[in-house]
Amino acid sequence: MSQHIIKMYNSIDAQIRKAPTDTSAKSNGLIPKRENSDEDTDIIHYIKQLRKMREGNNEST
Amino acid sequence: MNPRKEPIFDAPIPGQSLTGELGSKPWEQPPKLVTVNEVIESYMPVFEDKAMVSEILNQLESGIPIIPIVNILIKAGVMDGDHTIDTGLLAAPVLIEMLINVAEASDVKYTVGNKIKKSVEPSMSAIALALRDFDVASEEETTLEEEIVEASPMEPPVEPSMGLMTKRGEEDGI
Numbered sequence: 615m616s617q618h619i620i621k622m623y624n625s626i627d628a629q630i631r632k633a634p635t636d637t638s639a640k641s642n643g644l645i646p647k648r649e650n651s652d653e654d655t656d657i658i659h660y661i662k663q664l665r666k667m668r669e670g671n672n673e674s675t
Numbered sequence: 676m677n678p679r680k681e682p683i684f685d686a687p688i689p690g691q692s693l694t695g696e697l698g699s700k701p702w703e704q705p706p707k708l709v710t711v712n713e714v715i716e717s718y719m720p721v722f723e724d725k726a727m728v729s730e731i732l733n734q735l736e737s738g739i740p741i742i743p744i745v746n747i748l749i750k751a752g753v754m755d756g757d758h759t760i761d762t763g764l765l766a767a768p769v770l771i772e773m774l775i776n777v778a779e780a781s782d783v784k785y786t787v788g789n790k791i792k793k794s795v796e797p798s799m800s801a802i803a804l805a806l807r808d809f810d811v812a813s814e815e816e817t818t819l820e821e822e823i824v825e826a827s828p829m830e831p832p833v834e835p836s837m838g839l840m841t842k843r844g845e846e847d848g849i
Binding site (some may be wrong): 664 | 711712715743745746749750760764765766768769771773775779787788
């Protein structure tokens with residue numbers, strides 16, 4: 615299970631580190647492209663907040 | 676090679692886990708927490724408990740990476756029937772970041788454990804096991820060589836008898 619956690623962590627880490635792109639879902643057909651699930655965006659949001667907190671703590675010390 | 680010489684008799688019988696009543700174990704019940712947010716919130720008291728945090732920091736100081744600790748936390752939650760393994764896995768990155776924050780706040784050196792080693796160095800236990808196997812193999816070889824030496828001592832080659840009563844064909848090889 616550790617391997618799954620590593621994969622999950624690395625993929626989210628890569629997702630956060632990569633340059634922000636156009637997040638709007640483009641579609642050529644009738645069916646719109648699926649966006650990221652709410653849970654994924656929540657996790658990324660949490661991690662970003664935690665990293666901001668850490669950076670703030672490091673700067674203050 | 677199996678390092679264990681003796682068979683284990685106190686191990687569970689295959690299929691023993693299926694003999695219990697279905698739903699008797701906590702993880703066979705529907706989970707108490709369904710969403711990832713609920714799962715993350717359920718782990719927050721862990722980081723508020725001073726005793727728990729000091730234990731985790733001790734583990735980190737002794738060189739245990741963060742990911743195995745998170746793995747244990749999630750497995751414990753699944754065993755208690757709090758959440759499923761899927762939601763636990765989704766919550767894992769947040770728990771890892773929380774532990775990193777805790778470690779950095781208390782100036783403890785830590786390793787996340789997400790880097791896969793390319794050149795795997797053998798552990799001390801693996802080296803010891805290999806050396807023991809090598810010793811056993813060399814001992815077996817030496818005993819085999821001794822047996823061979825004992826079984827075939829240097830005997831002089833038997834010369835064919837050249838008596839008067841021998842047949843001509845036997846002498847000439849005809």
